Amino acid sequence: MDYNERISNVSVLGAAGKMGSGILLLMAIEMADQGLKPENKGKPYVLNAIDVTSGALPGLMKYIRTQVLKAAEKKVVVLRKLYAHRADLVDNGEIIEEYINDVMSIIRPGTRLEAAFESNLVFEAVSENAALKVKLFTQIDTNSIVKPWYFTNTSSVPISGLNEKAGIGGRILGFHFYNPPAIQKLVELITIKENPDGMKEFAHELAKSLKKIIVPSNDIAGFVGNGHFMRDALYSIEQAEKLSSEMPLHEAVYAINKVSQDFLMRPMGIFQLIDYVGVDVVRFIMNVMDPYMSNENLHSDMLDKLFDLEIKGGQYADGSQKDGILKYEKGRPVAVYSLDKKDYVPFADFASKTDAWLGELPKEVMPWKNIIRMADKDAVAMEAFARLKVLNSKGAELALAHARRSREIGLQLVNTGVAASAQDVNTVLATGFFHAYGPVNEFVN
Amino acid sequence: MKPRRKIYMVAGYNTISMGTGRKEFNPKKERAGLEEYLKEAGQGTLQQIGGAKNVDEGVVGNFMAARFNNQGHLGAFMAMIDQGLRYKPSLRVEGACASGGLALVSGIKSVLSESADTVLAIGVEVQNTVKAIYGADILATAGWNKRRKDGHAYFFPGQFSDRAGAYFQKYGREKTRLAMARWYRNAIENARLCTTAQEYANVTDDLDEAGIAEPNPKAFTDFLNYTDCSKVSDGASAIAIVSEEGLKKAGIPLKDAVEVVAVGHATDDITSNPEDPTVMSTIREAVKIALNDAGITVDQLATIETHDCFSIAGLITLESIGLAEPGKGADFILEGNTSRTGKIPINTTGGLIGWGHPTGATGVHQAVTVWEQLTGRAGDAQINIPADKPYALSINMGGDDRTVVAIVYKKTM
Numbered sequence: 004m005d006y007n008e009r010i011s012n013v014s015v016l017g018a019a020g021k022m023g024s025g026i027l028l029l030m031a032i033e034m035a036d037q038g039l040k041p042e043n044k045g046k047p048y049v050l051n052a053i054d055v056t057s058g059a060l061p062g063l064m065k066y067i068r069t070q071v072l073k074a075a076e077k078k079v080v081v082l083r084k085l086y087a088h089r090a091d092l093v094d095n096g097e098i099i100e101e102y103i104n105d106v107m108s109i110i111r112p113g114t115r116l117e118a119a120f121e122s123n124l125v126f127e128a129v130s131e132n133a134a135l136k137v138k139l140f141t142q143i144d145t146n147s148i149v150k151p152w153y154f155t156n157t158s159s160v161p162i163s164g165l166n167e168k169a170g171i172g173g174r175i176l177g178f179h180f181y182n183p184p185a186i187q188k189l190v191e192l193i194t195i196k197e198n199p200d201g202m203k204e205f206a207h208e209l210a211k212s213l214k215k216i217i218v219p220s221n222d223i224a225g226f227v228g229n230g231h232f233m234r235d236a237l238y239s240i241e242q243a244e245k246l247s248s249e250m251p252l253h254e255a256v257y258a259i260n261k262v263s264q265d266f267l268m269r270p271m272g273i274f275q276l277i278d279y280v281g282v283d284v285v286r287f288i289m290n291v292m293d294p295y296m297s298n299e300n301l302h303s304d305m306l307d308k309l310f311d312l313e314i315k316g317g318q319y320a321d322g323s324q325k326d327g328i329l330k331y332e333k334g335r336p337v338a339v340y341s342l343d344k345k346d347y348v349p350f351a352d353f354a355s356k357t358d359a360w361l362g363e364l365p366k367e368v369m370p371w372k373n374i375i376r377m378a379d380k381d382a383v384a385m386e387a388f389a390r391l392k393v394l395n396s397k398g399a400e401l402a403l404a405h406a407r408r409s410r411e412i413g414l415q416l417v418n419t420g421v422a423a424s425a426q427d428v429n430t431v432l433a434t435g436f437f438h439a440y441g442p443v444n445e446f447v448n
Numbered sequence: 449m450k451p452r453r454k455i456y457m458v459a460g461y462n463t464i465s466m467g468t469g470r471k472e473f474n475p476k477k478e479r480a481g482l483e484e485y486l487k488e489a490g491q492g493t494l495q496q497i498g499g500a501k502n503v504d505e506g507v508v509g510n511f512m513a514a515r516f517n518n519q520g521h522l523g524a525f526m527a528m529i530d531q532g533l534r535y536k537p538s539l540r541v542e543g544a545c546a547s548g549g550l551a552l553v554s555g556i557k558s559v560l561s562e563s564a565d566t567v568l569a570i571g572v573e574v575q576n577t578v579k580a581i582y583g584a585d586i587l588a589t590a591g592w593n594k595r596r597k598d599g600h601a602y603f604f605p606g607q608f609s610d611r612a613g614a615y616f617q618k619y620g621r622e623k624t625r626l627a628m629a630r631w632y633r634n635a636i637e638n639a640r641l642c643t644t645a646q647e648y649a650n651v652t653d654d655l656d657e658a659g660i661a662e663p664n665p666k667a668f669t670d671f672l673n674y675t676d677c678s679k680v681s682d683g684a685s686a687i688a689i690v691s692e693e694g695l696k697k698a699g700i701p702l703k704d705a706v707e708v709v710a711v712g713h714a715t716d717d718i719t720s721n722p723e724d725p726t727v728m729s730t731i732r733e734a735v736k737i738a739l740n741d742a743g744i745t746v747d748q749l750a751t752i753e754t755h756d757c758f759s760i761a762g763l764i765t766l767e768s769i770g771l772a773e774p775g776k777g778a779d780f781i782l783e784g785n786t787s788r789t790g791k792i793p794i795n796t797t798g799g800l801i802g803w804g805h806p807t808g809a810t811g812v813h814q815a816v817t818v819w820e821q822l823t824g825r826a827g828d829a830q831i832n833i834p835a836d837k838p839y840a841l842s843i844n845m846g847g848d849d850r851t852v853v854a855i856v857y858k859k860t861m
Contacts, residue, residue, distance in 0.1 A: 076581050079601040080667060093597045094585040 004123065006208055009152070010034055011048055014119035015126045016139055018052035018112070019059035021318065022156050023128035025184030027052050027063070027110070028070050029213050030126070035106040039085045050109045051118040060112040070185065071106045075099040120146045126178070128156040131287055133165065140169035152202055154178035158229050159291040162222050163195050173197025178206060179226060180215075181435040182280070183322070189435035190215040191226050218431050223421045224295035227431045229288055230421050231442065232276070233301055234412045236285060239263060239273040240303050242401065250357070253341040253348050256328060258357050259401070260336075265364055266402035267409075268387065270371050270437045275336055278316030278327030282309050305342070314340055362396025374439040384440040388447055406447040413443035449711045450741040455559050456695055456705040457552075457857070459688045460816030461492030465646040465804025466682040467576055475576060479682065482517050482574050483528065489684035489809075490529035490570050497566065497688050497698040500532025504564035504694075508540040509551030509571040510808035515586045516577050526568070533568075543715075544590030545757065546846030547571065548685070548811025549853025553713050555689035565694035571812030572684040580680055587807070590847040592719045600669060605677055607848045608758040609669035614725035615760060616671065619775040627778035628759040629659025632675045632801060634787050635756070639798030641829040646679045646804035659759075675801075676759040683806035685813040703861045706822045709839070712738030712854035722849060728761070731843060732768040734852035738841065742856040746770050749792060750837040750859075751821055753814035755845040756799045765843065793831045796821060811844035811853055818842055822859040833859060 013030055017023040027050070034048040054060060075082060079095050082102050092098045111118060116139065119125055125143060129135055140153055153175040155165065162177045169175070177193030190210050194203050210217045220226035225233060239259050246255035260272030277285050286306045293301040309315075309328065316327020329336035330347040338347035367390040369383065377383050388406065391399040413428040422428045429441020463485055466473055473479075486508070494500055506526040513519045522540035526533040541550040548571030555567035575583055581601065588596050588603035600606020616624055633655040639645035652658050659675045668674065690698065695705060712734035723729065739745065746769060756762035763777040771792065772780035785791040797803045797817050800810060818840040820826040822833060838859040845852050 076579065077667075079581055080665075083601045090597065094588075095581050095601050096585055099581075 006205060007037055007043060007046070009123050009205060010037065010209070011046060012122045013049070013124045013126070014051040014053055014122040015128060016053050016116075016119065017127065017129035019054035019056055019063045020128055020130075021182060022180060022184055023054065023126075024063055024066055025182070026126050026128055026156065026180060028067055028185050031067060031106050031110055032071065032074055033209075033212055034109050035102070036085075038109070039105065048109045049111060049121075051122060052110050052112040053114065053116060053118055054112075055114055057114045060114070064107070064110070064112055067110065068103060068107060071103050072099065075102045116142055117146070119143050119151075121148065122151050123149055124154065125151045126154045126156065131157060131159060131284070131291060133160045133168075133291070136160065136165055137168040140165065140171050140175070144169065144171045150174065152176075152205070154206070156180055159225050159288045161224050161295065162193050163197075166195060166197060173199060174202070176202060176206060177220070177222070177226065179220075179228070181228065187435060188214070188216045189228070189431060190217050191220045191228055191431065191435075192217045193220050193222050193226060195222055216430065216434050218427050218434075219423055220427075221421050221423075223419065225288070225292040225421075227416055227422045227428055228435050229292070230416050231409070231412050231428065231432065232280075232436070233285070233289055233292060234415075235409055236273060236277055237289075237301065237303055238405070238408045238412075240305050242405070244305070250360075251341065251343070253339045253343075254353050254357050257339050257350065257354065258361060260329070260339075261358070261361065262398055262401045263405060264371070266368060266391065266398050267406060268368060268371050268374050268384065268439050270375075272336075274328045274339075276436075278324065278329055278331075279318070281315060281317035282306055282327050283315045284317070286310055308342055309340070312342075312345065361398035361401070362394070364398070365390045365394060371439060375437070380439045381444065381446075384444070385446040403447065406442070409442040410444065410447055413441070417443070449713070449737070451556070451560055451708060451710075453560055453562075454692050455556060455708045456690050456692075456702075456860070457687050457708060457815055457819055458690060458695065458698070458700050458705040459493045459496035460685070460819045461489050461496070461687070462644045462685045462813055462816050463488045463492075463683050464644045465679065465806060467646055467680050467804065469646045469650060469679065471649055473576075479576065480574075482513055482519055482522075482572060483525070485572050485574060485682065485684035486522075486525050486570060487529050489572070489686035490526070490568060493568060493570075493686040493688055494530055497690075497700065500530040502694070502697050503533060503536065503566050503568045503688075505536060505555070505558050505566075506533060506538035506568045506570070507551045507554045507558075508538070509542075509547035509549070509569070509811060510540055511542060511544055511547045511573055512586050512589065512807070513572075513574070515589075516573070516575050516583070522572070542808075543851040543853075544846030545755070545805070545807045546811055546844045546851040546853050547808040548813065549713075549842075549844030549846075549855070550811070550851070552687075552689065552811060552815055552855065553711060553853055556708060556711060559689055559691050559694070562691075565691045565697060567689040568686065569689055569812055570684060570686040571806075571809035573806040573808040574682040575680050575806065576682050583680060590850075594719070602669065604757065604848070605669045605672055608760055609663075609671040611722075611725045611764065612671040612676075612758075612760040615764065618726050619778070623778045623782070624763070625660060627763055627781040628676055629656050630781050631756065631759040631762050631786075632659035634781075635795060635798045635802030638788055638796055638829060639802030642797035642803060642827075645798045645802055646681055647798055647802045672758060672760070678757045678800035678805035681804035681806040683804055683809050683813070685809045685816050687812055687815050687819065704823055705860055706819050706840075706857040707860055708855060709858045710738045710741035710856040712736065712741070713852070715851045716849065718847060718850050726764060726774070728764050728768040728845075728849045730849045730852045731765055731845060731854070734854040735769045735841070735843060738854040738856045742839065742858075744839055744856065746792075746841075748837050749839050749841050750833045751796055751818070751831060751840045752792060752794045753796075753817050753840070753842040754794055754799065755810070755843050756795060756801055757805060757845070759801065761845070762794070762799070769843075788829075788831055796826065796831050797829045811842070814842040814844055815855065815857075818857050822857060
């Protein structure tokens with residue numbers, strides 16, 4: 004079965020979810036583009052958008068239509084060539100409309116798993132629940148006439164276990180997109196030794212077509228991305244708790260968030276990132292990973308408390324940020340949740356005091372949006388850290404300790420065989436988390 | 449055309465050229481529409497000439513409000529600008545991006561025919577109502593519709609990219625691209641001196657570097673960058689076209705007016721392609737007529753406002769009007785001749801690339817800029833007008849060198 008045949012009938016499970024909808028969008032566009040090539044003319048392409056939440060499907064289709072419109076507007080130069088044979092389509096507007104129709108006509112939304120029984124490729128993006136995943140794979144495989152390949156988007160569950168429990172003969176690999184899948188370049192690829200011939204190569208070919216960068220990860224819970232993120236998050240929570248002997252916990256959370264964003268030159272602070280992913284999701288991933296980590300305790304009481312108080316973060320359907328550990332106005336954090344007060348405390352009430360306590364941000368440490376545009380980011384980061392090292396301030400001290408811990412986590416991922424190299428860890432943080440410099444570097448030591 | 453009667457332009461007014469580049473521009477928020485632009489520009493001129501009572505006729509130059517704004521019948525907006533214009537004759541004229549120039553021609557003819565002593569000429573276009581990719585469909589109607597299907601997604605950038613490609617092949621790519629980048633730099637540096645310019649607040653450090661970036665054919669055209677293109681703009685410009693009587697009635701001293709000494713108005717077959725893409729033959733003919741009728745040569749011009757919808761159009765125009773030999777346009781630019789301190793300063797407030805290109809308004813905007821320069825009103829953008837060079841030229845083009853209005857102006861004192 005060649006590439007084109009493989010993607011001629013595809014199903015996405017959990018299609019209405021945050022990750023599923025992005026994967027659906029990418030595949031719909033890729034399949035439509037293949038179908039528009041002269042050599043594939045007349046070949047049918049089917050993309051099943053399967054989700055148990057029937058009510059979410061109309062919204063999903065609307066979302067896909069809006070996104071395809073945006074994509075079409077961006078590539079109208081290419082589309083005019085693809086539709087050159089259609090004399091009836093003259094204006095850009097007509098061509099864009101036709102392209103949207105062509106993409107949408109591939110998608111079959113529905114709630115029934117039966118639709119996947121004819122698919123050659125099944126993307127799984129349901130919730131991070133191993134038993135549910137196994138149940139779905141088993142059900143499809145028992146009934147399927149084509150014995151499909153399964154691409155799971157799990158960010159933490161080991162693939163081998165899923166393979167064994169579902170009894171699907173090695174036809175599964177981890178193809179882990181980052182949120183949002185349509186934008187983030189990174190895909191973590193987790194293959195297992197039982198994979199049939201050609202499966203890994205197909206995964207690479209697909210990633211290339213979707214303009215994704217693949218970083219391989221070994222089949223160890225959490226893989227590279229969450230392997231770093233979860234430990235980085237736990238470290239930050241511990242640091243905040245430690246600081247709470249000097250200031251109220253919510254102020255410490257603010258301080259650590261600021262250090263991780265402004266001093267470490269990251270796109271967002273660590274607590275904002277936890278909110279972005281979702282307090283509940285982070286907690287869940289830790290729970291999935293924890294049993295596999297014999298010498299570590301991947302667990303946070305603070306996250307449990309927040310979860311019990313329904314402080315969850317995550318995003319609304321339109322992609323805007325829900326309140327979590329931090330409270331947001333127009334996407335920017337403005338207040339922090341206090342577990343003592345059971346309410347948000349505005350930054351304005353204490354930030355100037357905490358900022359003074361942290362000390363001034365030296366000019367060598369530039370905002371993330373500046374460093375990310377520089378050609379030689381490592382050189383800029385090196386200069387920034389050289390300055391932090393001689394700066395006698397709390398902020399610099401916390402930043403250096405955090406950067407060193409981040410490096411240690413990166414090295415741990417290499418030493419335990421999760422990542423093949425330090426370079427791979429750095430690529431994951433650069434492409435999946437938009438960091439300006441990789442954690443495994445010499446300049447933080 | 450050489451006017452058989454003394455004819456002047458006075459009381460020019462430009463609105464801001466609004467669009468990307470202006471800090472206050474936000475495509476997601478509601479913005480001023482045709483009505484506001486017409487009102488601001490029209491009233492701006494009326495205030496300088498003693499009000500609507502002194503106006504005999506009105507003319508609006510506009511390209512495609514019918515599609516950008518779902519609005520036709522623009523001549524009937526005159527009385528909205530000022531109730532004093534009710535029941536006075538008014539019309540709208542169209543010739544693609546030369547619509548503004550045609551409004552001037554129409555007004556000049558009215559004054560020459562003695563049906564009017566004062567004509568209020570306004571050019572207007574509000575284009576940011578649609579995204580650029582759909583605006584390209586609308587602007588493409590300035591070309592022959594039967595050729596649209598084979599054209600580029602961005603139709604006119606595609607047309608002029610083809611001209612650039614042909615020019616590169618004939619005269620070499622490297623130097624030409626350097627000259628196009630310099631054209632961009634001149635445009636932005638001039639725009640930074642004019643508060644109404646769309647690129648007024650441009651803060652790019654290295655303009656040469658921005659201009660010389662490699663084009664990306666996948667996203668745009670083969671041979672042009674965005675820096676080679678005029679802006680997508682909302683804006684209006686107005687000016688009064690008057691006889692000596694009109695000038696007296698408005699109580700404006702002669703020194704505050706510019707004289708219109710000749711008009712060259714030429715068109716070519718919209719269904720035909722340029723015979724030689726490295727030449728702008730309609731511009732050549734229109735300018736030849738204007739200079740002949742004015743009885744001057746290009747060397748007597750103190751400044752030119754030219755239709756640089758694309759940098760390559762500006763470059764080829766230099767050759768087509770005789771400022772540079774064929775193939776030497778790039779050298780002419782790179783030697784600094786067209787800069788504001790050069791031999792012949794061109795587009796002194798940024799032109800279409802720097803000031804902006806509200807299509808139907810551009811011809812009138814050029815006249816306003818010339819009037820400002822020749823009467824010493826250009827503020828920070830003021831250039832020196834040598835005593836032995838009291839003339840200026842404006843070149844306004846519609847489509848790909850299909851309709852051209854060239855006007856020669858003279859300083860009055």
